Amino acid sequence: MTTHVFKPDMPPPGNRIGIVAWARANLFSSWLNTLLTLFAFYLIWLIVPPLLSWTILDANWVGSTRADCTKDGACWVFIQQRFGQFMYGYYPTELRWRVDLSVWLAVIGAAPLFISRFKHKAIYGLGFLVVYPILAYSLLHGGHWGLTNVATSQWGGLMLTLVIATVGIAGALPLGILLALGRRSDMPAIRVVCVTFIEFWRGVPLITVLFMSSVMLPLFLPEGMNFDKLLRALIGVILFQSAYVAEVVRGGLQAIPKGQYEAAAAMGLGYWRSMGLVILPQALKLVIPGIVNTFIALFKDTSLVIIIGLFDLLNSVKQAAADPTWLGMATEGYVFAALVFWIFCFGMSRYSMHLEHKLDTGHKR
Amino acid sequence: MSEAIKKTASAEGIIQMQGVNKWYGQFHVLKDINLNVQPGERIVLCGPSGSGKSTTIRCLNRLEEHQQGRIVVDGVELTNDIKQIESVRREVGMVFQHFNLFPHLTILQNCTLAPMWVRKMPKRKAEEIAMHYLERVRIPEQAHKYPGQLSGGQQQRVAIARALCMKPKIMLFDEPTSALDPEMVKEVLDTMIGLAEDGMTMLCVTHEMGFARTVANRVIFMDKGEIVEEAAPNDFFDNPQNDRTKLFLNQILH
Secondary structure (H helix, E strand, O other), X not given: OOOOOOOOOOOOXXXXXXXXXXXXXXXXXXXXXXXXXHHHHHHHXXXXXXXXXXXXXXXXXXXXXXXXXXXXXXXXXXXXXXXXXXXXXXXXXXXXXXXXXXXXXXXXXXXXXXXXXXXXHHHHHHHHHHHHHHHHHHHHHOOOOOOOOOOHHHEEHHHHHHHHHHHHXXXXXXXXXXXXXXXXXXXXXXXXXXXXHHHHHHXXXXXXXXXXXXXXXXXXXXXXXXXXXXXXXXXHHHHHHHHHHHHHHHHXXXXXXXXXXXXXXHOOOOHHHHHHHHHHXXXXXXXXXXXXXXXXXXXXXXXXXXXXXXXXXXXXXXXXXXXXXXOOOHHHHHXXXXXXXXXXXXXXXXXXXXXXXXXXXXXXX | OHHHOOEOOOOOOOEEEEEEEEEEOOEEEEEEEEEEEOOOOEEEEEOOOOOOHHHHHHXXXXXXXXXXXXXXXXXXXXXXXXXXXXXXXXXXXXXOOOOOOOOOOOHHHHHHHHHHHOOOOOHHHHHHHHHHHHHHOOOHHHOOOOHHHOOHHHHHHHHHHHHHOOOOOEEEEEOOOOOOOHHHHHHXXXXXXXXXXXXXXXXXXXXOHHHHHHHOOEEEEEEOOEEEEEEOHHHHHHOOOOHHHHHHHHHHOO
């Protein structure tokens, strides 16, 4: 009898390293590749230098009126001068500290949730979700505790965008999850209600929903009864987005193998505990990309509130650009608005990637 | 909660199936199944695929519902009443072919989940018990890993420990070694033999005939939804009565 001697592990064959080798392999590997590379360089040369000079090198950074913009580049003075309007809309200048304070409260309040050593995240998070909206609403809206009332029609700019987006997300996610569970329920009545709800809201454009909420709804309400325009828009956005979230979450629920449901049931876990402890944590993790996708779309859709006369960031920019003293500044305004939107959306996208990575437990089926 | 559970007097045995019939649509999967199991009995169910052996044990914790007949487990009849079903499930542990560990939880959390949420055990106590059973299946050092980091045999042993943490009176095994690499079958079977030696009531669907011979009190052979033959292992393997049983044994014992 012989004993097999295993061969020792060897390192993999050496790769060609270095910029030249990399460029040769990736940029100039064939005639066609070389041609495309050169063309791409030409495009970059065509686009980047003028863009740089317009946005930065030749741009006007200091001044207070349109007349101060003497150079050829962008007139960022416009953004500077109207920054307050872009951020707060017509929120009274002397009360804008209340908006700032509520943002800081959100940042400070949410911070412990991102500290991995903090133990009681679930309870704290739930408490934060209950307490913060009340605090923020009282601060922004005022009308008590000696705070002057600021009607929602004066809210605007980035602040309004954030209010609609965060309330929309915070409302649509739980509602969407419930709808997804309902659509897969064993009880026919619940299933029918959920399917009808989802299909209805997915079938109408958001712009119609907003329009209906502000124009049609008051016709059906009794005389003198009137509720806030912003509130109606918020409800519309929540119901609309929850239908999309529901379908994304349903996709995740369907991806969980039947064995997981059975194992949870066989242990004696009831329906809600099975869902809450076993199924949803896995399903939601799977659909993070889809959910974030929906939320990014929601964030950008907030601009549609212009049709009911609310002025979010984009619409504030549009309004400022129409000011006769700043004629011709639309490009600067839109570039600025695009940059702000991009920062928020990119932030969400990066955070979702971070979450996916963090929740990965190395289980690939 | 336990007051609401209707206990049926049972001198008959810890599990009673009387005239159980089940259909999947038009397909008659279980035909008139009668089975009595005494506490501490170890029963092996075998038979060709599609014979209804898995369905039979899955009826015992109502993962499948039966349409006719009576099933009483630990004095509780299985009906549509979810309270009754959950009270049975608390006392019946189950081990699946594909382990079905929860991939988002660590091994320890897998084991403490049901004791904490179903038995309302404090976390510390549940972890103590979980570590006890993980030591028993000889993988306490893996407690803080995730299922995806373990081999198949280790995962199945965790699944057994997870079921034991509920201190069940009955353990059901649904082809526990069929999805394992050949080298890992033995470690799982050894764990099950250890369990049998401690007097656990076990029902086991398996094709491991060596295991059946050494551990079982009774071997039940099923085909086409019926119990064809039922005997002590020695009689069953050495002196099968039914032609269908002989054919089956010929096929699998090569």
